[in-house]
Amino acid sequence: MSIFYILAGFALLVVGGEFLVRSSVGLSFKLNLSKMVIGLTVVSFATSAPELLVSVQAALEGSPDIALGNVIGSNIANIGLVLGVTAIISSLGVDRDFYRFNWPVMVLFSIVLYFLLANDGKLTASEGIGLLLGLAVYLFFLIRRARGAQKAHSEEVDEQLATTSYFKIIIWLLIGGAALYFGSEWLVRGAKDLASAVGISEYAISVTVIAIGTSVPELAASVIAALRKEKAISLGNLIGSNIFNIASVLGITSLIKPINVIDPIILETNIFWMIGFAVVLLPLAFVPVKLELGRYKGLLLLGAYLLFVALTFI
Template identity: 35%
Template sequence: MIISSLLVVLGFASLIFGANWLVDGASSLAKKNNISDLVIGLTIVAFGTSAPELVVNTVASYTGLSDIVFGNIIGSNNFNLFVILGIAGLIYPITVQSSTAWKEIPLSLMVSIVLFILANNFFINQNLEISRLDGIILLVFFLCFLYYVFKQLQQEKTTAILAETKSNYKIWGLIIVGIAGLIIGGKLVVDNSIAMATELGVSQKIIGLTIIAAGTSLPELMTSIVAALKKNSDIAIGNVIGSNIFNVLLILSISSFVNPVKYDPNFNQELLILIGGTVFLLIAMFTGKRKKLDRWEACILLSFYLMYTTYLVAKEI
């Protein structure tokens, strides 16, 4: 138990340094190439911080741990939405671009609804699962998302305010080392947290929804906190929205290719919470200060998650 605790602390340190390097490298890449921070957040940063979910889910799918797969995906997305945006919004109110309010957030909502429909097989009378065919459907949606980002990149007309002095080698070095730090740190935290939780006899579903979901979302958490502290709202929210889209469309599709993932209808409650939370975020863009997640709205997100998680754990005990 002591060794596991020390490794968790080491994992957190790796996450903190990795997040800082990734944000610095990604921001420098954006400035040097006149690419917006939002596009970088939706792609490079989102993919990098989603790497732990990809590793955990691939292994879980291969070994037939379907509850871990869905618990990690749905739990991570809820953690991203309620906790990470909640904490980042409390640190510094998150101002978003028009495209985020009108396109990216609704797109994230649509992805959650598509997952709900496919997982429950509303149109096909067969076993509840994400089959390989469902995985292909999700992957097609993911390719459409990448096309949307590519078109947005072409339409952007950004101008660098400050000349970026970092070399390409240093920029990509920061990004690669940062992502490596996030992956290693996430794995250390997850593996050792699971080891400690297993000793306490916690169920696979609860471990997936809480410990693994929170653990694999630590890269997103650290990255968005660092971005919020640096008042970089585009990376803070782009990281969360992009990661939620990556988790469902890319990571779950890859998991289904490894093995069809059986779906437990008990996850419907968490999926509906994810859909409801995304609707709340969308509404928040048009209340109070428009196109901004205010501190009181961020507080609502964080408070709800803490209360719901307390309820889940209490029910399990």
């Protein structure tokens, strides 16, 4: 039954996330927000909803390791799995904003998370507020920097949703909310049962199985776009997702219930994997081909990710 709950939870999270994005974007148009602001903020928050619901559900059920593992594993999967596979299929260009703004902010948030957890072995409500304030500052500068390139930063926003009725928006919101709620509950339940059945930690399941599951929408979108020779998911979007995962998902979860570090491997090894994947992107962006992530770099990222997964279970 644990496998059924995990698969059903994944499916509901994908459906719920899609409906939540649609309803959020439709409502944002009704509130006269610009397409650029919707793309940079509303869509980013909505696509982080599966991670948020899973982490909150896990924390409330007394499984903080799943809440932490979900975020740490998702950040590693976004770079190692999603970016790696996408680069193998189709080369990705790297823009200047990557190394001038987005990459330093991602590395900073990753390192700050390590020190917050290493300080007292938990993430408190006050520290969560600090992460959310940091996210607000990041978004302020992100929107200000993007004003001169509005078209480039708003391609993922469907303009047709501007004409959506309030009735449809409400229905989508209800469907999305219900799917995310039950999906997160079933996924956490299945993960705990699976961990108990196979005799490994809840954290090991969360940092691999759950993390890959919550990254499936990004992976699917990236692969489809790459196969169609369209512009694949950008490096900036993946980095932004990692920042949102740390700041908003863990920030909000810690406000609801403090997140304690139960499994020592979180601070001993796995968080360094997350920081390592973040840091290595800079040299990869310049060596040997400048400002491009091609097939060999993608293979390197994917190989490193598979090694991480293997070591987690060993």
